[in-house]
Amino acid sequence: MITAAEAETWLAAYRQAWVTQSADRIVALFTADATYREKRFEPPAIGSAQIRDYWQRNVIDREREIEFAVEQVMVQGDQAFAHWRARFLWLPAGRTFELDAVFRLTFSSTPNPDGVRLATSLEEWIDHRSL
Numbered sequence: 001m002i003t004a005a006e007a008e009t010w011l012a013a014y015r016q017a018w019v020t021q022s023a024d025r026i027v028a029l030f031t032a033d034a035t036y037r038e039k040r041f042e043p044p045a046i047g048s049a050q051i052r053d054y055w056q057r058n059v060i061d062r063e064r065e066i067e068f069a070v071e072q073v074m075v076q077g078d079q080a081f082a083h084w085r086a087r088f089l090w091l092p093a094g095r096t097f098e099l100d101a102v103f104r105l106t107f108s109s110t111p112n113p114d115g116v117r118l119a120t121s122l123e124e125w126i127d128h129r130s131l
Contacts, residue, residue, distance in 0.1 A: 002107045006117050007073050007080035010105070013116050015068045018086075023055045028112050030119050037123045044123075064089040065096070080105045093130070101126040 010029060017025030027048045030036070036051045037044035038058075045054040059066075066088040074081045086099040106121040 002075050002078055002080055002117060004073055004075050004080075006107070007075055007082065007105065008070070010080070010107070010116055010119065011070050011073065011082055011084070011103075013114070015070075018059065018068050019066045021060045021063070021066070023052045023060060026055050027052050028114075029116060030122075031108050031110070034119055035121045037121075038126070040125070062091045064091060078107050078109075080107065087131075096131045097128050098131055099126050099128045 013025065013029055016022075017029065030048065030051060032048050033046070034048075034051065035044040035046050036054060038054070045051045066086065068086045069084065071083040071085060073083075080103070082103045082105065084099075084101055084103065086101070087096060089095070090097045102125045104121075104123045105119050107117045108120050110118050112118055
């Protein structure tokens with residue numbers, strides 16, 4: 001079972017990884033065999049290497065001036081649902097994008113060395129607009 005406080009700690013670590021564009025910090029939040037699904041009808045990234053590659057291609061290489069804020073967190077069993085918003089400069093378009101999204105996170109009982117529970121699955125539902 002995950003608590004709201006544990007989920008919020010994980011989300012704070014995710015925020016830190018995103019705004020600092022650290023693939024190492026992101027990978028440290030997931031189990032070695034975790035899945036990361038950004039798009040509903042495409043296969044997820046599976047495992048540390050694919051999650052790292054996804055972050056390198058989509059975040060580190062293409063985003064700047066990142067802002068991320070969690071609006072609401074709900075937990076049930078080993079899952080957390082988080083409503084969040086983000087804003088960043090998308091380099092390929094040369095424009096700022098705003099995201100309004102939801103995560104469904106599933107957690108293992110294992111923490112990383114920093115004491116943050118590891119996620120076994122991340123799924124996203126995202127809406128976005130160009131500013």
